[in-house]
Amino acid sequence: MTGRKIISINVNFLKNPIFWIMLGAVLIRLILLIDMPYTYDEYSSLIRQGMPTFESMIENGIRTDGHPAGLYSFLRVYVSIFGTTPWVLKLPFVLMSIGSVWLTFLIGKTWFSNRAGWLGAAMLGLLAFPVMNGLIARQYTPGLLFCLLSTWCWTKLVFEPSPKAWKWALLLGLSFTGAAYFHYFAALFCVILWLAGWMFVKATHRKYYLVSAGIGILLFLPHVSITMDHLAIGGIPDVLPVPGWDFIVHHFGFISNFSWFIGVPLIFLALAAVLRRFWLSKRSVLALVLFLAPIAIGFIYSNLQSPLLQDRVLLFSFPFFGIWLGSVWKGVDQERFLRYVVGGFILVALFVGFDRESHRYGLMTKGAFEDVLERSLA
Template sequence: MRKPLEKENIIFASIILIAFFMRIWNYGSWSFTHDELGAFVRLDYSSFSELIAQGIRDHDTHPAFTQLFIFLWEKMFGLSEASIRFPFILAGTGSVALLFYIAKKWFGLTAAYLSSLSLAILEFPVLYSQLARPYSFGLFFSLLTVWCWTRFLFESDHKVYRKAVYYGIATALCMLTHYFAFFFAMIIALTGFFFLKKETWKPYLLSGIIAIAVFLPHISVSLHQFSMGGIGEWLAKPGRDFLWKYILYGLNDSPLVVITIAIISMLSVLIYHLDISFSKFQAICVAWFLLPFLAGYYYSVEINPVLQYSVLIFSFPFLLLFLFSFFKEYKEKFNNLSYASLGIVLLFSTVIEKNFYKREDFGVFKEINRAVAEFQKKYGGENITTVLNTSSKDIFDFYFQQNNELIKFDFYAGDDSSYVADMLKKVDECETPYFIYGWSNFRSPYEIPEIIKRKYPCIIYDEQHFNSQITLFGKDDTCRRDTIFLATTGFENTSPLFSFDTTGIDTVQMHSGKHSLNIKPKDKYCITLRKTAKQLFKTNSCISISAWVYTKEKFDAQLVMDIGQPTGKRDWQAKLLPKFIKNAGQWQQIFATFELPTNAYPDDEVKIHLWNPGKNSFYLDDVTISSFTDSRYDPYAPSFRK
């Protein structure tokens, strides 16, 4: 019969091996993510001071530790996916070990086995242990801080000052890794004041002084980063159901996992109910899990959105700890059955149900760069116009430079307010027989492929990934888009499809033909089309509107689509148009694409109109509203690695 310590070591080693293999499997074969590349393009500085000032202070929203670590690691081991991500794999595996020791100290061996096994296998901690971003280090340092805090406060006073130094250093590492880890470390520190004894006050304060002293040189960097305003420009405020959705996400978004953990947890309460008393550590688990969420939620709603699932990973282990905290040690058969059941269910869910090792979770770049290089080589760079869209040109340049490829492409940032107008002009002036459009992890308006398809209707190659895509378009007289709806007017005759003030038909200015529509300040709704949703949308999800405008003054008009029941709730979408008018006194084209709302019904009324809220005067001509069978886009559709 095995001794208890031998059995404990075998199970612990098994959990650590599972954690390591879950994280290292296939970790170096998939593309760097946008956030990883965003860090790598901020490494090439001539001095350490430039790295701090330009690579971290001015262009980052995180403390310096991870960027400095990558800077040093890259010098020694290079910048491949496998080399850069490996230390983050180790940190993620180390987090599982730390949670085991914390759980064992707080609640006993069974809770330690179950909570660390969950952290080892659940896809949330596994995924964020594979990224070369602050999350894996932040989780490790957070749990290291808790372990040092626990040893300082709840073990004998032997070597108390040494323990205080360790705790202070661990706290400082949290502070230097991620601001949510910083906040979590502050919660830990404040909690400690409830458990101080007369003889531990001074060393506890010493640990705080050490943490502050280590962080002190970073304060100016942090203050500058806070002044930049954070990520609220693209991150939405959290909804009231955020916490529930986050818990489900942490449990693999899997009913099987949720039910299994709920059953195991409830059975532990029933079986061990005579020995259960709500302890201080259970209260700590609840508080530590909820407080970062509550603070992040309040800040995101009232000040600036910052709350994402990823930033709550540092406190996530304490949800697991609480769920398994009611287990005791003496029902060995029940406990062993719980280990086996939980392990099998979690492995099945992560590997098979969620298809973790094949599913894409982030926009890709390597695959897009590879396709661009192959197309330019096959068809000749002079025959292809290439447009790539993400947040920074340097990010798309990364893989080209890694492969020593001289690839010419035009870069656009999808969040630029002039992007659609600039692309409209770019495509209209393009003379090459082929056109490549690629984008990743950034806003890609549906107008862009619709604009390209007007001139390049042939899709020669299309490779769609999660939140990213690369498409090769071509010209061919045999290519025709299948039309679902088409309505056009040049105001040469009245049209039964459009309603407008016919007294405005004019011959003073025209884009084509002999007439245009003279819009006056009194014309609030210049031209309107009314149809039902089923007439405009079938297999497509989008409809596009184009027109030509001539104006000599300010232009504030908007294209609008509203949809719903005439007397009921309506969905309203508007596209701003001023960026299309770059030169007064010329005919210039406007363009917009609208997406069918997911809650629309086939018989809903759809109204598309040109709205003139600025009471402008201008001429309007050649209005076209069209939808096609291939006007369907879903950038977040599940995608799997090739």
Template sequence: MYICSMFIKKYSSELLLVIIMLVAAILRFYNFFQLPFSWDELSAWNRLHFDSFSDLINQGVKPDGHPAGVQVFLYYWIQLFGDKEWVVKLPFNLMGLFSIFVFYRIALIWWNKNTGLIGASFMASLQFFVLYSPIARPYISGLFLSLLMVYFWSKYIWVARHRKDLLGFVLFAALSAYNHHFSLLFAAIVGLTGLFLIAKNQWKEYLLAGLLIFVLYIPHLPIFFHQLSIGGIGGEGNWLARFILFLWFILPIAIGYYYSLLVNPVLQFSMLIFSFPYLLLLLFGQKEGFSKSFLVPMLILVFFLSISTLIISRQHYKLIFKQPYEVAAKSLQASLNENVSAFLLYNGIPSYENYSLKKYNLSSKATLSVYKQDYKVSEMDSILLEISQERLLAVGLPAHYYSLIQQHFPYLITRENAYTVESYLWSKQKPEKQVVFHKLISSQNFEKKQNLWNVAQNRIYRNKQGVANFQFTNQQEWGFSYGDSLKNMLTNYGDIIDVEVEIRADKPIEEALIVGVISVDGKEDIWRGVAFKNQGFGRNNQQKIFLSIDTRTLLNEPDFSHATFKCYIWNRRKEAFLVESINLYQRNLNPIKYALFYSIK
């Protein structure tokens, strides 16, 4: 017991680091073998299938906007080990895990073990690091490579000026440059920092090291300039250490921000992962260290808050498996398992979806992508008429298509919310159980006066059967409107408003618009309108027009409670037609659609 107690006391920091690494491994490898590709990863996978290295560079790297490093690595990796999702993700997840250990070693040089342990606990459990760790893109690899760069740089600057450490700095600075433009930027910032810290007699070898990094990067310069041309690129010394760490954290953000404003928008959350560890060193770094009585409760508190937020508040393990292409393939498989034919209509790149379909042994024949097709509603109506399958799986479509789909497939069987999309399974035949697509807010057929509707009664026309319609002539630009507060209309901030208008005319109406306007405190108007010719379809002199408004993309949540909505028809070219009815519906929000940016409710 005494020997065991002495061992634990002597190696307490190392044992705590092992525990941190184990927790990090569990969080990163949970259900790892079932983890699907994200859109970004499928984009990279889609640019790997070339017969030559030159084709890879010209067609797989140059158009992308990222340096060649990760793409070249993946090109050879899948040739050796295959392209299953877990195989492609494995090296990145391992780099994410071992980044924590490298960070700890850096903290030992700059501060002490306790700083390293607290920072490592954050890196182990914050969603920022857990999310990007298994993603096979240049973010977590850039973190790993840039940390190794800083580790060797720190040994050379702060510990002893050994040339082997300087060579380590050169190697990993060059690899960081090949990895991502922001890790290249960070490598440049670190390198320039050293110019202010080295002794005069070390200038020559340090400048030669910088020159060597540049020489190693020369083969990549044609790619860099090509991407740039297309807008693609995206104690004593305590105060000094803090100042350097502050610069390392803030400069990449500031440069990325102003580059995004002045040249091309490149700044994303993922770009900040390269400099974020130095914020942790800045916040928790101190020469004296923490007492053990403070350290262990601190680590427990960090893990409790970070992991509970990760799992409960951010729903990470629900969100990360709800990738659009994966959801589409699994939903299609579920329908076909019931021996009911189904057609997949989706908004995505076909080669990406085909990867997921192949994964579940599904055919891609009964599928159609609307990605960048910009089908008019009338064109989509013709497509839907041609579908012979009993069911239609619609995933990630433009919002106004769904009301049209309901005309052909009236019954909604399931709705599944996913990250960035919703998946709807529709049926021609009435099932035993149905799901409500949207709920009626208000309906106007002009038979009687209604609250919230402003209707010119002298424009109501009754046909021979006595049915009331609202009349627009070639002399009239305006007619009726509906208005209410969003709080009265919708259950939740972020719900979608679906508007359906049915008209009758002797010829197709081209330029009239159905308009929705959101006002906040009567001051700020958010205007959305669709022309009848683009969002309508018709048969036998009748047309239906659809407008959908996602309030979450147009409003900040604090404005929701005092915002109003107004809907009307703008007959801007004064065409003649009759409005038979107009209906407004509420469609429930997808709580995880914008989960990367918004809280999940």
């Protein structure tokens, strides 16, 4: 009797689509992690760790960089303990990337249905854009994780109010802080999410909602002087071009691996979602806004002030594109959706190689940079 029960549990577990999505996400990342070299950006981060003191790193390596201090502070501790072996250094970022896939599923399922959770998790777990960023020890994957943690805590506070609202308000404020300390576009996402929450939060929980913002602002105050220096620097026009009107087309190609086999089905899903507008709800509109608003704000700021918009800074809002695509299929049979939409997407994503996308990220062999890194850390 006991043996049969255990077998039944295992079989049911294997029938759960999210198991296979997570398994694919884990295997792809671990396989690529084995011999993944450092990128130029990672060398830049590691060279800062060779500065003699934390204070000198803040003054000479962070104030002049344009990114918040979260990544460099984390690496300061991590490198001192575990060293700079590439796969060891990248491992926590891979784990954060995997955790983000799971959170995307939970958010999609809680907001809408399994369909939204499956498609959002599959896109974040298997497309080259999030996979490759999950293998790079930079601000993007931690920022993504904190954005999704913020969304999960926000969901518990706004969509599922309970007597423990103070706990979710505290966690939401801490998640906001984490996002802001890793990337300013992650902070932008959290601001959009918090402002949108006023359309949903119950009157009885508004005081907790205000507290969450207060916690985030209070904990970020020590960083304000650094942020002011970053604002004075502005963008990096010598590196980033001012985005044109074709940026959205380029970005769509970027997130679809520049593959017609992925891009065309995603376009079809998006068009079908628009045509099925009678299924749209406030939550569905919210998911779409969370995806599009950072693009619009980044585009406007980059054209009017300083160029900041690039593909990687949109990773923080990317999960909500997949969640939105899955949210509007309320009337479609779940088994058919799983078989034809999610299943088809997984197969195509797995068989479209990562080589070309890897090249686009400049994943070069270490070569002469090894000596520079070793001298800077000596």
